[in-house]
Each structure stands twice: as C-alpha cells, then as structure tokens.
Amino acid sequence: MKETQDSLKHFCGIVGLHSRSPINIPHKLFYTLFSLQHRGQESAGITYRKEDKLVTYKDLGKVSDVLTRYLTKDIHSEIGIGHVRYSTFGGNKVENAQPITISCNKGEISLAHNGNISNASEIRKALTDNGAIFQSTSDSEIVLHLIAKSKEKDFLQALTTILNQLEGAFCFTIIFNDMLIAVRDPNGFRPLYIGEQDGITLTASETCAFDSIGITNYRQVEAGEMVIIDKSGQRSIRFSEDKKKHQCIFELIYFARPDSYIFNHSVYLARKKMGAMLAKADGKLGDIVMAVPESGNSAAIGYAQEANLPFEFGLTRNFYVGRSFILPTTEKREMAVRTKLNPVREIVKGKKVILIDDSLVRGTTSKILVKILREAGAAEIHLRLSAPELHFPCYYGIDIPTKEELISNSKSPDEIAKFIGADSVKFIPIDDLRQCIDDPDDFCYACFNGDHPYQHK
Ligand code: SF4
Structure with missing residues (x-):
C-alpha cells in the first residue's frame, strides 16, 4: 500500500520552556506539546536539563x-524543549524523532x-565529503554538525554564522548550558511566539500552547530574530539582515489551530x-x-x-479514525x-x-464525499475551496504531492466538478485571498x- 494522503501535512511543532526557579518542566512540556499535536503525529519528544x-x-x-509517563513524575528543572513531528524529510524512523541531543567540543x-x-x-553533502557521520536522515542534524565544526569559540557567535548559511524554513528551540534559545528564519516561513509570565518563559509554534499553561502575555519572534533566555532574563539578537518575508499562507488557511494567533492574525477570523x-x-x-470538518469550519461560518x-x-x-491513506481500491x-x-x-x-x-489535492476524497452526499439526498453540491488551486511543490516544510498528482495541474475547476460529480467547484483566487490578510x-x-x-x- 502506498502511504500517501489526499491532504497536506504539517512538518512539526516546537516548544521551549525556561523557568527562573526549578519547576516540573517535563509536565509543562507535555501540555504545551499536546496542544500542538495537530502539527505532527508521528513522533514526540522532550529534552530537559537535570543536574547540568x-x-x-x-x-x-x-x-x-x-510522554504520558511524565504526567506522574515530579522532575524539577529550569529548562526544556519539545517537538512533535510529521516525517516529511527523512522518513518515519525513531532516529529522526526530535529533539536531537549531542555532546560535542562546544558542550551538550x-x-x-x-x-x-x-x-x-548541499550542506549535508559537503559535510559528508569531509567525513561527517550522520545518525539520522533529518535535515535538522546538519545544524549540529555545523556547530561542532565551527572554529568560533563563542557558541552564540558560531550559531549566528551558521544560521546565515541556511536557506528555507527554520524555527529552532535550542538548549545550550543554562540557555534556552529561540530562532526564527529571516523569511519567517513558520510561526514562532514567545511569552513570559511569573518567571516562566515559553516559546512555541502557535499561541494555543501558551493558553494551555495559562500564559497570556506573548509576542511573535520576528523573522531573523534570535531570543536568548537565561537566569538574567531575555535578550534579542538580529542574526540576519532584513529579508523579504514569506510567511506560509497555508498556516492561516489550514495548518494552524483556529484558536491560535499567528503571523499577528487570528487564524479563526482569517478563515x-x-x-x-x-x-x-x-x-x-x-x-x-456545510464544512468538511474540521478544517473547513471557520471558512464555512464566514461564508x-x-x-x-x-x-x-x-x-x-x-474523531477516532486515524490517518486515511490513499487506499489501493476505490x-x-x-x-x-x-x-x-x-x-x-x-x-x-x-x-x-x-x-x-x-x-x-488529488480530489479522490471529494469525489467520494460528493457521492455520499448525493446518496443522502442533496439536490445540488457546490464545492468551494478557501485555498487557491495547488500547482507547485513546497520546499519550506509542507508535504505537497508531486505536480502530476495535483488535480489542478490536469483539470480546470469545471473539469474537476465533472470528475468529482459536483454541480460546481470554485477556488478562492490569490487576489481575493490577499484581501483577507x-x-x-x-x-x-x-x-x-x-x-x-x-x-x-
Ligand atoms: S509553498 Fe505553499 S505551503 Fe509552502 S511555505 Fe509557501 S505557501 Fe506555505
């Protein structure tokens, strides 16, 4: 069975926590990560610092x-990070689960x-040609190799230099010594927020994670910004020159939770x-x-x-049905x-x-859905999409099928309507979508x- 889906998939969700005094960090990581579960369901993990x-x-x-094991433990720590993952780059293997922790010449x-x-x-090839050995196929591991290889003595200086070699989408939460570091790429492809309350600082992909532990005071980490949090507080560094922003519009259309506030927009209201x-x-x-639940709900109410x-x-x-793979027979x-x-x-x-x-995406699910609605007695079915027609791949963190598999590359909206059996199909034009933000x-x-x-x- 070919494991592909008739929907787009997120890449990952990340969190980072720092507390001025020891608290049960793993416990809080559980709840913040749990609220980001929609961003990746294939692996989960945390790192926390205990006795240095x-x-x-x-x-x-x-x-x-x-991570349920951490709900009953009382582990006091001041710093931790967490990750949920959908395996787009590198496959679904435990070696590719994150956080990735290493011990190198700079420390842990x-x-x-x-x-x-x-x-x-390209970076991986250059590193491998120079003798680097990789433990995973994940693209994230190259950053740690570059840090270990860096001649810079100062960790933050080394990190700054390395971040400027990277292209594409990267939000990181990093632990080094007693520091929590939050990084957002200069184009700002993916969302990242940071907030502090009562001595606890949280950084997370979406604001719903802040709500899960009652932090109401947060702001967006800006594109090209690195925030360092330690016992003395927070400081911010611009690690890159200003670049044009390319925030992923699909986060607002589909990926983020409707109760989140990302890219300075309410997801629900944008939809x-x-x-x-x-x-x-x-x-x-x-x-x-009507909406195709859950992702169509907010747009359907707006309509x-x-x-x-x-x-x-x-x-x-x-809700108890898991992933619906593209199955081999109709x-x-x-x-x-x-x-x-x-x-x-x-x-x-x-x-x-x-x-x-x-x-x-491929139209296979919509075709079946239209058939089911006709059987239920619908007189007419008009399908409306809150994303424009998908034509191209994404290199910035979203798993989009090949060009050949995308139905909009072989059929016009009218032909799609005929193919899926609907009375009409219309996509939001890009110009109209732009007016919604x-x-x-x-x-x-x-x-x-x-x-x-x-x-x-
Ligand atoms: S190509 Fe599409 S999915 Fe990828 S970042 Fe851009 S808008 Fe988002």
Missing part, C-alpha cells in the same frame, strides 16, 4: 503515547526544529474572511452551508454569515471516507449544499503561483 546534564526522551507516536546541545532547510542536501470572500464571489446560490444562509453541521466526523477508499465522515440525512435531503473545504506582501504563495523565493533543483 541533558535528558532526552523521544519515540514514535503521539504525545499521549510517548539539544535542538528541536520546525520547517525544512531547503539547502540541506472566516476567506469564507466570506468565497460567498461574495458566488452571490445567492444554495440553501445551506454562511456573508451569504445569509444557515450553517449546518451536515457532516459528522468520527471500494476501500470509499469505506475509509464513509467511516470518517457521515452525512446527517435530515439536514442534507433536498438541499442545495454549499460545501466548504480548505484545499483540493492585513499584510499580503509578507506571505508566501509559491505552491499556487510557483514564485518560490529560493532556486530549487
């Missing part, structure tokens, strides 16, 4: 599988990474605006608005409010979708349905328009 030594525990599985270092270093292959924009383009069309139509939970999602695929999403007949029957989803020039749209900020072979 770094302790790392990581494994394949979700936070609740791997532990690192957690969110993103994808797009020039990792509602996208839905409203789709409604404006449609005029009066259907009887009810319904703008169109003055009822929003209905016409599809019930079974019959098995259909069974998987039917198990995951079931229509409420009384809501759908005889109705002209506006169905809102975030994006269309405050600072549209600071975002990346490369998977829609091919305008990648770096050259890729």
Whole structure:
C-alpha cells in the first residue's frame, strides 16, 4: 500500500520552556506539546536539563503515547524543549524523532526544529565529503554538525554564522548550558511566539500552547530574530539582515489551530474572511452551508454569515479514525471516507449544499464525499475551496504531492466538478485571498503561483 494522503501535512511543532526557579518542566512540556499535536503525529519528544546534564526522551507516536509517563513524575528543572513531528524529510524512523541531543567540543546541545532547510542536501553533502557521520536522515542534524565544526569559540557567535548559511524554513528551540534559545528564519516561513509570565518563559509554534499553561502575555519572534533566555532574563539578537518575508499562507488557511494567533492574525477570523470572500464571489446560490470538518469550519461560518444562509453541521466526523491513506481500491477508499465522515440525512435531503473545504489535492476524497452526499439526498453540491488551486511543490516544510498528482495541474475547476460529480467547484483566487490578510506582501504563495523565493533543483 502506498502511504500517501489526499491532504497536506504539517512538518512539526516546537516548544521551549525556561523557568527562573526549578519547576516540573517535563509536565509543562507535555501540555504545551499536546496542544500542538495537530502539527505532527508521528513522533514526540522532550529534552530537559537535570543536574547540568541533558535528558532526552523521544519515540514514535503521539504525545499521549510517548510522554504520558511524565504526567506522574515530579522532575524539577529550569529548562526544556519539545517537538512533535510529521516525517516529511527523512522518513518515519525513531532516529529522526526530535529533539536531537549531542555532546560535542562546544558542550551538550539539544535542538528541536520546525520547517525544512531547503539547502540541506548541499550542506549535508559537503559535510559528508569531509567525513561527517550522520545518525539520522533529518535535515535538522546538519545544524549540529555545523556547530561542532565551527572554529568560533563563542557558541552564540558560531550559531549566528551558521544560521546565515541556511536557506528555507527554520524555527529552532535550542538548549545550550543554562540557555534556552529561540530562532526564527529571516523569511519567517513558520510561526514562532514567545511569552513570559511569573518567571516562566515559553516559546512555541502557535499561541494555543501558551493558553494551555495559562500564559497570556506573548509576542511573535520576528523573522531573523534570535531570543536568548537565561537566569538574567531575555535578550534579542538580529542574526540576519532584513529579508523579504514569506510567511506560509497555508498556516492561516489550514495548518494552524483556529484558536491560535499567528503571523499577528487570528487564524479563526482569517478563515472566516476567506469564507466570506468565497460567498461574495458566488452571490445567492444554495440553501445551506456545510464544512468538511474540521478544517473547513471557520471558512464555512464566514461564508454562511456573508451569504445569509444557515450553517449546518451536515457532516459528522468520527474523531477516532486515524490517518486515511490513499487506499489501493476505490471500494476501500470509499469505506475509509464513509467511516470518517457521515452525512446527517435530515439536514442534507433536498438541499442545495454549499460545501466548504480548505484545499483540493488529488480530489479522490471529494469525489467520494460528493457521492455520499448525493446518496443522502442533496439536490445540488457546490464545492468551494478557501485555498487557491495547488500547482507547485513546497520546499519550506509542507508535504505537497508531486505536480502530476495535483488535480489542478490536469483539470480546470469545471473539469474537476465533472470528475468529482459536483454541480460546481470554485477556488478562492490569490487576489481575493490577499484581501483577507492585513499584510499580503509578507506571505508566501509559491505552491499556487510557483514564485518560490529560493532556486530549487
Ligand atoms: S509553498 Fe505553499 S505551503 Fe509552502 S511555505 Fe509557501 S505557501 Fe506555505
């Protein structure tokens, strides 16, 4: 069975914690990571400092599988980092789980990474040619090799030099000695926030992690910024010259949790605006608005409010269904979708349905969904997508299928409607999407328009 999915996948989520006095750091790491579980479900891990030594525990599985052991322990520490991972670069092996902890000529270092270093292959080749031995296939390991090889005596100076050699998306949380270091790449592809309350500093990919431990005071780590936290407090370094921002618009469309605030936007409100924009383009069309849950919910509410139509939970999602791989036969695929999403007949029957989803990848799931809704008696089905048509790969931390597999590379919206059996299919145009955010020039749209900020072979 080929393990691919008819949806896009995140790369990772990271956290870092520092406390002025010893607290149960692993316990807090559990809850903050648990709130970022949607950013990666294949492995989880933490590192904390105990008696001047770094302790790392990581494994394949979700936070609740791997880290529950820390809920009943009372481990006092002042510093820790954590990671949840979806294995895009390097495969799903325990060696690729993070944080990665090493002991080198600079001392003990532990690192957690969110993103994808797009020039990792070239750096890795150069390091391997010089005799470096890698333990994992993860792109994050190259950073630790570069630190170990650096001639700079000062760790922060070495790190600054190395960060300027990297291209693409990288947010890091790092422990070195008694320091917690948070880094966001100069293009700001992935989100990273930092906040302090009652002597506890948290840095995390999304603000929902702050809510999980009651920290209400936070700010965005700026693109190209490194924040160092130790007993004496916080200090910030600009490690790079100012570069054009390329914040991932897909974080707002789909990846981040709706209750998060990232790139200085409320995710929920941004999605509602996208839905409203789709409604404006449609005029009066259907009887009810429904979402493909959960990712389509906020946009569907925005559509319904703008169109003055009822929003209905016409599809019930079974939350106990895990990953739905692309199964080899139509019959098995259909069974998987039917198990995951079931229509409420009384809501759908005889109705002209506006169905809102975030994006269309291969179209296989939508095709089955349309069939199921027709069987439930839907009179018309109009599929609306809050992402533009996907045409290109992503090199910055999102797993997008090959160009050939993307349905928008072989079919127009009308042809897609015919293929999936819908009455119509429409995608939000890039220009309309740009109107849904405050600072549209600071975002990346490369998977829609091919305008990648770096050259890729
Ligand atoms: S290419 Fe697409 S998925 Fe990748 S960073 Fe840019 S907007 Fe996000």
